[in-house]
Amino acid sequence: MNRFTWYAIAASATLAIASPSWAATTVKVTEGGEGGGPMTLTLDQTTIKAGETIFAVHNDAMTEEHEMVLVKLKSPDQKIPVIASRHRVDEKQLKSVGEVSDLKPGADGQLKAKLAPGAYLLLCNIKGHYEAGMQAGLTVTR
Numbered sequence: 001m002n003r004f005t006w007y008a009i010a011a012s013a014t015l016a017i018a019s020p021s022w023a024a025t026t027v028k029v030t031e032g033g034e035g036g037g038p039m040t041l042t043l044d045q046t047t048i049k050a051g052e053t054i055f056a057v058h059n060d061a062m063t064e065e066h067e068m069v070l071v072k073l074k075s076p077d078q079k080i081p082v083i084a085s086r087h088r089v090d091e092k093q094l095k096s097v098g099e100v101s102d103l104k105p106g107a108d109g110q111l112k113a114k115l116a117p118g119a120y121l122l123l124c125n126i127k128g129h130y131e132a133g134m135q136a137g138l139t140v141t142r
Contacts, residue, residue, distance in 0.1 A: 024052035024112070031059050031066040031103070031124060031134065039132035041068070041124055047139045048115075055111040055122075059103040066124045066134070069099040070111060076119040076137065080130075087128040115140045 025048045033039030059066045071094040081090040100109035124134035
């Protein structure tokens with residue numbers, strides 16, 4: 001193999017590795033809301049491609065602790081089981097992909113996951129937070 005061919009192969013390999021198609025997708029998640037008021041969980045994008053994904057989570061609340069639980073749904077309209085007496089989602093009945101728990105006010109957290117195509121739900125499962133609106137859907141495509 002001559003020197004030119006070797007350099008061409010090395011350059012092609014470097015470009016392939018540096019290509020964005022190999023990079024993980026980052027989804028920015030912002031949680032907010034204080035006790036007694038509206039609770040929010042927002043995503044900077046609601047549709048992404050399958051593969052390695054990083055969820056960069058920020059708790060924008062001033063006094064409330066939040067968490068982010070990621071679950072894979074059987075279908076986009078799957079009914080989410082809530083234990084009414086505890087004001088929490090019954091996570092045992094869902095397929096959890098992972099979570100960022102115990103985020104203090106102003107804190108940041110991160111979750112890395114390899115996502116397959118389908119419907120997902122991100123939620124805060126601290127007592128009453130899901131019921132107050134802390135949830136967002138995510139669609140993962142091929």
